[in-house]
Structure formats: C-alpha cells, structure tokens
Amino acid sequence: MRTAISTLAVRGATTVRQALEILHDEERTPIAGATDLFVALNFGTLTMRRFVDIWNVDELRRIAVDGDTLVIGALATYTDLIRSPMIAARLPMLAEASRLVGGPQIQNRGTIGGNIANASPAGDSLPILSAVDAVVVLRSVTGERRVAFRDFYTGYRESVRRRDELIVAVEIPPVPGRQWFRKVGTRAAQAISKVVIAGVRDGQSLRLALGSVAPTVVRARRAEAALAEGRSIDEAVDALRADITPIDDVRSTADYRHLVSANLVRRFLTETR
Amino acid sequence: MRFTLNGETRDASSPPMSRLLDVLREEFGLTGTKEGCGEGECGACTVLVDGAPVCSCLVPLVQVEAASVQTIEGLGDDHPLQHEFMNEVGAQCGICTPGMIMAALSLDEHPTLDDIKVALAGNLCRCTGYAAIYRAIMKAKSQ
Numbered sequence: 001m002r003t004a005i006s007t008l009a010v011r012g013a014t015t016v017r018q019a020l021e022i023l024h025d026e027e028r029t030p031i032a033g034a035t036d037l038f039v040a041l042n043f044g045t046l047t048m049r050r051f052v053d054i055w056n057v058d059e060l061r062r063i064a065v066d067g068d069t070l071v072i073g074a075l076a077t078y079t080d081l082i083r084s085p086m087i088a089a090r091l092p093m094l095a096e097a098s099r100l101v102g103g104p105q106i107q108n109r110g111t112i113g114g115n116i117a118n119a120s121p122a123g124d125s126l127p128i129l130s131a132v133d134a135v136v137v138l139r140s141v142t143g144e145r146r147v148a149f150r151d152f153y154t155g156y157r158e159s160v161r162r163r164d165e166l167i168v169a170v171e172i173p174p175v176p177g178r179q180w181f182r183k184v185g186t187r188a189a190q191a192i193s194k195v196v197i198a199g200v201r202d203g204q205s206l207r208l209a210l211g212s213v214a215p216t217v218v219r220a221r222r223a224e225a226a227l228a229e230g231r232s233i234d235e236a237v238d239a240l241r242a243d244i245t246p247i248d249d250v251r252s253t254a255d256y257r258h259l260v261s262a263n264l265v266r267r268f269l270t271e272t273r
Numbered sequence: 274m275r276f277t278l279n280g281e282t283r284d285a286s287s288p289p290m291s292r293l294l295d296v297l298r299e300e301f302g303l304t305g306t307k308e309g310c311g312e313g314e315c316g317a318c319t320v321l322v323d324g325a326p327v328c329s330c331l332v333p334l335v336q337v338e339a340a341s342v343q344t345i346e347g348l349g350d351d352h353p354l355q356h357e358f359m360n361e362v363g364a365q366c367g368i369c370t371p372g373m374i375m376a377a378l379s380l381d382e383h384p385t386l387d388d389i390k391v392a393l394a395g396n397l398c399r400c401t402g403y404a405a406i407y408r409a410i411m412k413a414k415s416q
Contacts, residue, residue: 002311008290010335038292042311051290055336079325103395104376106313108325148335189394190314201278205302248311 003046010051010071016139019054023164024141026051030166032075033109035102036118058114060168063087070172074113079104081112091132092174093181093198097124103189119157119158119216124183126196126217129170130209137160137169146171156215177202178272180225184260186251194252195260201272204228208265213244213257220244233269238260276337278303279347289335294318296334297344305345306370309397316396319372320344326376326395343378345371353413354378363409365400372396377410384414 009227011028013019022028029048031037032055040046054060060075063084070090073079078098086140087095101107101124115123116136128134134149149170153159161167180199185191196211206227208220222239231239247259274285278301295301297303297320309317311330318329321343325415348355354374357363364370380392389407398406 005288005291005295007290010289010333012335012338033331034333034336035331037329038333041290042330044294053333053335099391102313103316103330104379104392105316105319105326105395106331108327190397200352 001044005040005047008041008051009049010053011035012053012056014056014058016059016166017056017168018030019052019057020139020141020164022052023166026050027163030054030117032111032114033077035106035110036120038112046070054166063143065090068174072112072170072172074116074167075111076109078102078107078112086102091128091175091269093179094125094128096181097128097183097196097198100124100183100185100188112170113193116152116170117159117161117167119159121156121214121216122193122196122212123217124196124211127196127211128181129172129207130217130218130219131198131200132172132175133207135171135173136167137171138165139168140165144168150219152214175200177205177226180272182264182267184264192251195246195257195264197261197264197268199268199272201268206269208268210244210261210264212251213246213261215245218243220265227269233266236269237265240265274334274338275337276339277341278395279343280341285334287334289333291334293320293322293334293342294329294332295331297342303344303346307358307371308380309368309372313395315369315372316370316376316393316395317369317372318395319375321378323373324379326379328395334344341374343375345375346372353416356411357409357413358406361405361409363401369396369398369401373398373406373410379416380410382414384411389414 016063018058026145031051056170060073063075064071081098082095115125128147136152178201183193193212200207211217219244222243223236226236226239246254297306307317313331319326320329329403336378376396
C-alpha cells in the first residue's frame, strides 16, 4: 500500500546554503528528481518521513570544466548530460549511459547526484564514475570534503555521506584513451540492468568497473591486475570471477551474470584493441 | 501552492508531497491523465512540466510550484495528434493514449521513425501495438 502522504514533511531550499542549514538542524533526506524516492513511496516501502527539497537549487545544475577537471553538478539530469557538449567531448560514455536510463520522462527528472546517493548496485552511471576514478564532492555547514569514488560506498546502499552532508558535485579527472560502456537488460529502455559495465583503455592501461554484480558497484581490480601483468584475456576473465559476487534475484541469476560479465570483458578487450 | 495548469493560474491545496498525478485527477478533476504502474515504467501518467515530459506519479506537488503543467486536457479536442490516433486506430483500451500523446508533443516536426521510438521509449502499450501509434504520430507530425 502506498505511503500515506499526510505523514510526510518537506522543507524547500533554493540555495545550497539553505539546504545545508536545514540538514544541519534536523535529520532530513534530500529529495531531487524523486524518481527513486517516489517509487518507494508508491510501493509503501519508503522509510523516510522528513525531506529537504533541493530540486530548485539551480546552482547545482552546472556542468563545467575547471582546469583539467570536468565538474558535474549534483542536480544535472540525464537529459542535461545527454545535451552537454562538455560531456560529449570529455565523457561521451556518460551521455550514452544516460540515454539508456528509463525513458525521456525519467531522464528529465533523474539526476547524477541522485544516482550516487540512492546507492543502488544497479545505478547505470556508477560503473562509469568508478572506472574514471571520479571524486564525490560533499558539503556541510562546516565545510567541503572530496571523497574518491572508490571509497564512497561502504556496503549495500551505504556510503560515507553523513546525514548533514549534501552531494554537491562529482569531479571527473581527464580520461585519456577509449571509453566503453555496455548495459545488459531486458530491453533498451525502461530496464534495470542485469549487468552494466564501463571501461577505459589507454594503451596498456585498463580500468574496468561493473554494476549489478555485487552489493555495490565494483572495480575489477583482479582482472585489471592480470591484464597489467600482460596475462591473456582468458586469464583476465578467470580473475574477474573473484572481482564480482553476483546473486540470483528477480532480474537475473548469478550464473548468467558471471557469464555475461566475462563476455562483456572479452568484448571490451577485443573492441578497444 | 500556485502553479500554471493548462495555461491558467491555479492554487492547489493538497499536501506538498502529494503525487502530481493525484492532484491533477482528484483535486482538479482532470482524469485524462492515467495511472498505470505507479513506478515510472509505463508512462501512462505523462504530463509536461515546463514543456518537458515527466511521469506525474513520480513528481511531488511541491516541485511544480511556479511551474507550468500541461495535461492531455490542455490540448482541447482538435489537436492533430488526437485526430491521427483516431484515424490510424492508435488506441485500443486507451489507458496509454494520453501519455503517448503527451510524450509525442516533445517531438520536432518531421521526425524519423527512430526519433519517435526514442521519444516514446518511456511509454508502454499492452494492446494496440506500437505500429499504429508510430504511424499516427508520424502523420500528425508531418502535416
């Protein structure tokens, strides 16, 4: 049964400062495009009751290049990412992934900050942020800190974000080499990933991350190491088995996810050769 | 909570975290917008907020304050998309139709079939079949 609307309290913010003061004063969940949160509300699984609405904090919509770093504001929607010339130039696989998130209605509302905060293992932008060694920018009334994406998640749907902190941006250092993204789902649109993968290949340097195959997005460290040591594709794919811990669930099975992950890594290695 | 609804300024008194879908249907009696899945998968509840298609089942009322919301009723009853959906039999049970039409509004004139498929990727139909829907949109957008 749907969550009773009358039990929900919301305060609005139009600046980051306002949002941070509200988060400092009381425990509230930030709400942006609501595409995950309202699904929980419709299913009656929403546990939070108090929210701070940040949808109108326009300063967080900016996508910019600062020095050699691409800075994506937390409220950049998938539609913003698809349309941004800066994303097209520097991180085209993020635009590609954004086109595969839901349909246009979801792309118009879902945000990259929300994808990070929601912390789903199936979040489609997350393998990309992992593979490019992104940095999550967290801000509170006491200041700002930058957390390497690899250190951001601490477990299934858990992260280092404190309750008084807001994800304000994600920073992308330069990404030399080829970018490669694949999402495997039931269909192209409106599908939650069975396996999602992002890779970057710059000569002998390879970076690979996968989603929907572990409690959090994972970097394929063992497979990367095998390849860095000059071992064969078969050996790298063997190593990958220890990088991921897929499960059987409503969308797929552990066996299928192992097989598809291995096949995707093979394709990445042959297509970017 | 003031916003523009089909071109007119309106004040909503529903709680701020109400689903826009319920506000439209229950407070304003605009039942053209349908609820299908309630999880953003089917697009039956598609409306335009500031011109962009969104799933009204996933939008809290508070987030359309000062925005412009357009529903299927805002088209009147003489819109080319409506005529072509009838001419091409692009509707059977009709539940998906208002959402299909609202999503199709975002297309530029003279779209390709691929453009139409991408624009409607967030809208599911379980009975008519998509061929008639795409044909209706192609005709309406090529006049």
